[in-house]
Amino acid sequence: MPVPNYSVVPITKEDIPLISAFLQASKLQLAINRFLVKDWPNDQFQKVHYTRAIEGGVSNPQTTSLKVINNTTGQAVAHLFYTEKPSTPAGDVEATTGGEKNQVKKEIPAAFNPAVYQAVMEAVEKLEPRLETDKYMELTHLYVEPSSRGQGIGSWLLQIAQEAAEAAKLPIVLCSEPNHHDFFVNRGFKDVKHADIDLAQWAASWSGYGVFRITRMKLQE
Template sequence: MTSTSHPVSIQPRTESDIPEQAQMLLDSKLALTINRLLFKDWPNETAQRKNYTNAIEAASKNPAIETLKVIDDETHSMVGYLVLTRQTPPEVKADPGTGDKKREVPESMNEEVFHAVMEAAGEVGMAKDIDHFELTHIYIKTSHRRQGIGSQLIRMAVVKAQNAEVPLAACSEPQVHEFLLKHGFKDTKHVDVDLGKWAPEFSGFGIFRISGMVISV
């Protein structure tokens, strides 16, 4: 059975799209194994939605972050999005009082799992002194998948990186790893997080791999 093709438009996301983007981000995270242990009282959708909405609102104020939305031309509804972040080397500041500090843990999250995820993402991410674009997130609703929309978004991100003559990097979760490989990303390094450390005995939780990936231009 083949999916029905939907004509779509890709355009900058607006402030009014934030609630819908937060819902789609929530939908994507509900399928993520590690989130069952990261969030207390799973699925705790109220806390998740608040967390994702806050993150999107903060990103909206960052000029280095660009979000493109995918609009179904027939229904005029938002069916996907891409978040792309320009990561430039930080300025060196002579301030001996500042150092690497652990991020504050949201009240709705389990502290040990949160820090494990942050440390893994930091380890596989591209070095801070390398100018690059980061594919921060990509999501297409299930009703609009397998129609080339995600591929189109990836191509747009690649062109931006090529025009800037910088790499395009990603910190990949397992469910998008094969998709990114298919579209030219190469593995650089990975960290395996053993979810069994926080899960009940014999619950079936295993290794969750966080992968660093890159397209060099």
């Protein structure tokens, strides 16, 4: 349901700096990034890294990128990215990036801690969707800036992505970080599988860090 006094419009290249800042702000909340990124918070590296991620989404013809505008101020307050992707057939292991025949060793960016980066890549591989359809819709980014929360903007954006998936007759999936898991559960998504990364192995003793869980979720049919 639309939220009064707000509009949803496509993201343009001119929006990239602001939307990149939104993405960076969302990632600052994640405990794992304190170990993944060297010299935390390493603002300059993160700015470049997330700018590239947003540029990639905006330029990808398979990705829909949208922003929410406050009609009074004209300012963007939220964004949504969802992408149509080809499926990996259920049970097909070699077709993934981790399959022995097709494995490609990625170069680790210098600003990432190698051990943590490797753990994240293994989690991504483990959470690769196995679906019965040729394609699926992946919700890749959804963010509402703090002062605009509590009005239903996030739910509205999620509904837009769900309706696009329904119109294309595709299942919609996502990978949820722990901070946002309950939001998606409360809106009809269910857990499919998860990957746990124990942050304690890189943390100081008794510092309070434990398991960081990434969850593959799918909208219930």
